[in-house]
Amino acid sequence: MNRVSSKMALAVKCSDTFNADACMHCGVCTAVCPMGYEILPRKLFRYVQIGLEDKVKENISSIYSCLLCGMCAENCPAEVNIADNVRFLRKYINENEFNLS
Amino acid sequence: MPLPTKDILGILADNLNKRKSVLPISTAGATRWAKGLELPKGGKTILYTGHLYQLIPVIDAMAGQMSRLEDSPLTKYFGLGRNVNKLINMTFFMGMMASKNTRKDYDHMLRNIALLLKKANVEFGYLYGEELYSGALVYDEGLDGAFAKHAQRVCDLFKKHGVEKVITVDPHTTHTLRSVFPEYVKGFDLDVKSYLEVLADSGIKPTTLISDELALHDSCVYARHENVVEQPRELLNRAGVKIKNPTLCGKNTHCCGGPLESLFPSESHRIANNRAKQLKEAGDNIATMCPICLVSLRKAANGSAQVSDLSDTLARAYGV
Structure with missing residues (x-):
């Protein structure tokens, strides 16, 4: 069973960086992504927002293989700063999973 | 097996913390391009390469090795490699594998950029061996602790030389200095422009x-x-x-x-x-x-x- 991680939920709440509140799940980001990932970014951000840390960790490879090219944010109708959100996730994983900073 | 993300990020962060660059290269390798151009040392306006052009021949040589390691059982030894790299700068040896012609090619691009600026009557200096890598890759990978320390180091360098304007040569250094540094270093307000912006404004x-x-x-x-x-x-x-x-x-x-x-x-x-x-x-x-x-x-x-x-x-x- 997937459990909500209060640690991740708190980190998101306290972060100045992560913000996906305006995401409407329209899927434009997925459509324009050169990598063609289905998970990034909308599905992944939903996992983050509700604190499903295990689901986020299942997708570490996708998180680090984002090009940060910004094509998604450029075309996002809700102007979500998607690359900043991905960077936040990398920072969170570096600190909490890899013991790096 | 894919390349081990944790160990590679660890090597990048260790290198930046310990050796002030993700891929430390020799001072000679970083400054060779400027030989004979007689650029003044320092000054209020400087050309800042951020080492990216100079690093490409090294990255190119390393990339060939990394591609061969991807999906190889040898990836499990990256953790050991990280520990060895803490003591010996492994990337320095990787740099020695860079082709001389490729190095010359990228140095030539930097020379062209400097000569274009001179032609446009822009007065600028260069920090030579004191110049540092911008930290762009470490920022992108979310290694914020290492990046923040490095950003402060670069800003201290600018302060030491009384730099007011920075002319950059590549997009990553431009973005890091112009848009990212102000978020990490209090009071950072240098005027940062890409050489393309400077040339377009110059009426050359x-x-x-x-x-x-x-x-x-x-x-x-x-x-x-x-x-x-x-x-x-x-x-x-x-x-x-x-x-x-x-x-x-x-x-x-x-x-x-x-x-x-x-x-x-x-x-x-x-x-x-x-x-x-x-x-x-x-x-x-x-x-x-x-x-x-x-x-x-x-x-x-x-x-x-x-x-x-x-x-x-x-x-x-x-x-x-």
Whole structure:
């Protein structure tokens, strides 16, 4: 069973960086992504927002293989700063999973 | 087995913390390009390379090794490699594998950029061996602790030399210094401009009209983060170059795949191949404005198109 991680939920709440509140799940980001990932970014951000840390960790490879090219944010109708959100996730994983900073 | 993300990120962070660069190269390797140009040391306005052009021959040599390791059982030894690298600078040895011709080629691009600025009557100095890498890769990978310390180090260097204006040569250093540093270093307010912006503003006049067709590859970072889209076009238009824009261009440019080279080489090559195909549909004479785009697309084109740095065309057009 997937459990909500209060640690991740708190980190998101306290972060100045992560913000996906305006995401409407329209899927434009997925459509324009050169990598063609289905998970990034909308599905992944939903996992983050509700604190499903295990689901986020299942997708570490996708998180680090984002090009940060910004094509998604450029075309996002809700102007979500998607690359900043991905960077936040990398920072969170570096600190909490890899013991790096 | 894919390349181990944790160990590679660890090596990058260790190198930045300990050796002030993700891939430390020798001072001679970092400054060789400026030999004979007689650029003054320091000054209020400086040309800041951020070492990216100089690092490409090293990255290129390393990328070949990393590609061979991807999906190999040897990946499990990366953790050991990280520990060894803490004591001995392994990347220095990797750098020794860089081809001399490739190094000369990238040094020549930097010389062209400096000579273009001189031609435009811009007065600038250079920090020579004191110059530091910008920290861009470590920032992108979310290694914020190492990046914040390094950003402060670079700012202290600028302060020590009384720098007020910085002219950059690549999109990653431009973005890091102009848009990221102010978030990490209190009071950082230097005027940072790419050489393309400085040249476009300078009113430099072409000496040779070039009627070549040029398929232009916009850098994601320049176009989407730093609004550098029109300046290179203006410089090319002034010289008569016929710009062929690929379908995805300007703010909607397509990535070259380069950012994934260190962690996911085969994915990086897939994206580079897609982009090279798009560019070749626009023309087989391709220009880039970022050394990472250049190395990625050159490899992807594999001789089927001519891929060069924009500074090459500008140097010909503006007589340097």
